[in-house]
């Protein structure tokens with residue numbers, strides 16, 4: 001596959017008969033072998049299964065069938081079940097485990113003829129902001145391999161940025177597709193909570209987890225999203241996206257009169273000057289197209305990051321209790337009795353960050369601390385949601401930088417978990433409020449990508465994509481690819 005092909009370009013070649021799905025997958029696998037020694041974005045490939053699926057797609061194409069993803073290679077974050085394939089979640093504790101079924105989003109992509117080609121590297125159980133908490137070693141940023149690609153969906157984002165696949169799925173609990181998208185110059189959507197089924201997505205913090213589609217352009221993200229949306233009886237939190245028919249084909253939004261809110265808390269102290277100026281230039285593009293800019297305030301912003309890490313660690317401590325050496329993957333010390341086996345397995349299987357969160361979360365949920373931490377964080381979460389609802393009475397969408405900085409050097413934040421958590425300062429409020437947020441390329445600072453984020457009211461996903469599409473028709477940042 002030619003580096004830099006968007007989904008739309010690859011699909012046009014398939015439909016015109018200029019290439020085949022089998023050729024695309026073959027080329028993608030070659031590219032992976034050539035680049036993986038430096039990028040480390042991939043945990044597993046399944047060439048036989050992928051090539052068989054590609055041939056099936058080719059026979060559907062030959063019969064004149066069309067879907068937005070038919071015959072296109074897709075990278076799957078390794079916390080998504082793809083039946084029969086390894087599922088590691090970036091952890092040692094799932095060593096040897098294979099997915100017994102397909103996640104709903106994976107099944108819907110397969111039914112539409114997409115071809116999964118790889119399981120992507122990730123921070124262990126999706127906890128992290130840099131990709132460095134993976135048991136398989138960090139993935140590297142294709143724009144500068146000495147830097148982090150961002151996490152936790154590091155491998156999914158690198159797969160798109162490096163041209164392994166024009167489409168990837170990640171997951172976003174508190175920014176895990178948006179932060180790396182901004183570090184690597186790709187477009188990624190965190191949907192409204194419930195729009196994409198979580199069935200078959202390994203739970204990190206269930207009240208926040210969402211699957212996030214990743215591609216080069218908003219148009220491509222929308223096309224993939226259109227195939228996966230829709231209520232799923234297997235996920236009781238799933239909802240329909242009312243205007244899903246607008247996703248494919250995606251028409252650019254009319255920006256005239258669009259009221260864009262700019263929260264001062266996202267443009268204040270802590271925002272790197274280089275990032276600020278790129279985002280301001282991007283905002284000029286919106287303004288020239290007729291949008292109006294409105295300073296607003298979201299005073300709960302600081303509380304959001306604190307509440308987020310209390311809620312997440314609490315839910316993590318509950319969700320990760322199932323990894324006990326009995327049911328999945330790794331089992332240690334089988335001779336010392338059940339308790340000894342469980343504790344030896346968890347000790348050997350989990351990395352430092354997983355252990356840190358299990359401990360913090362267990363503390364926050366414990367009798368005596370529950371009200372001071374967990375319950376208080378729940379109340380803060382409600383306030384964050386209320387504040388966004390009020391803001392959307394005065395503006396249509398809210399625009400911010402996706403991250404306060406460009407990609408940071410690998411190793412930079414490893415000794416300081418708090419600094420790592422603060423990378424998510426602009427990302428966690430939307431998940432707490434349950435609203436959609438879209439990250440897309442805004443430009444470059446010293447040859448490193450800078451991302452911009454738009455957030456909208458619940459179920460405005462199609463509108464956010466259309467707004468980014470309008471921006472991408474006026475700019476070409478999203479078309480720039482790294483020199484590899």
Ligand code: GLN
Nearest residue numbers: 126127128173174175176
């Ligand atoms: N970086 C955040 C965290 O570590 C977000 C993770 C995610 O979205 N999966 O919790």
